[in-house]
Amino acid sequence: MNWNKLTEAAQIDEIKALSKEKPVLIFKHSTRCSISSMSLDRLLRKWKDQDLEKVTPYFLDLIAYRQLSDQVATEFKIPHESPQVILIQNAEAIYSNSHFGISYGELMEKV
Known part of the structure; x- marks a missing residue:
């Protein structure tokens, strides 16, 4: 999967603009957390290349960019x-979930 890396605050405005054309997914990941790693792996195992036509994915390493995570x-x-x-x-959060509630199927239903 080709993630767009979320590393700068200015990208939040870009994400809002992009989301008016196609939904944007932000995955906030803690590199120090095994649950985070498992949730990411579960998502990636089910992800299909054609999903990029439906949603634009962003990856936020919240250990490296904690202030940015708080800003999001x-x-x-x-x-x-x-x-x-x-x-x-449309520049607004329409869905969020965390930990083992992160479900590829549920996420794709929302897209």
């Missing part, structure tokens, strides 16, 4: 969790 939480009015998926459409 504030901007989209979603409490911070880790791991976490946030689905953005």
Whole structure:
């Protein structure tokens, strides 16, 4: 899967603009958390190349970019969790889930 890396605050405005054309997925990942690694692996095992036609994925390493992770939480009015998926459409969060609640099937239903 080709993730777009979320590393700068300016990208939040880009994500909002992109989400008006196609939903954007943000995956907030903690590189220090085994649950986060398992949730990411479960998502990646089911991900299909054609999913990129439906949703634009962003990956946020919240250990390296914790302030940015907090900014995403504030901007989209979603409490911070880790791991976490946030689905953005029309510049607003329309879905979020965390930990073992992260489900490829449920996520794709929302897209």
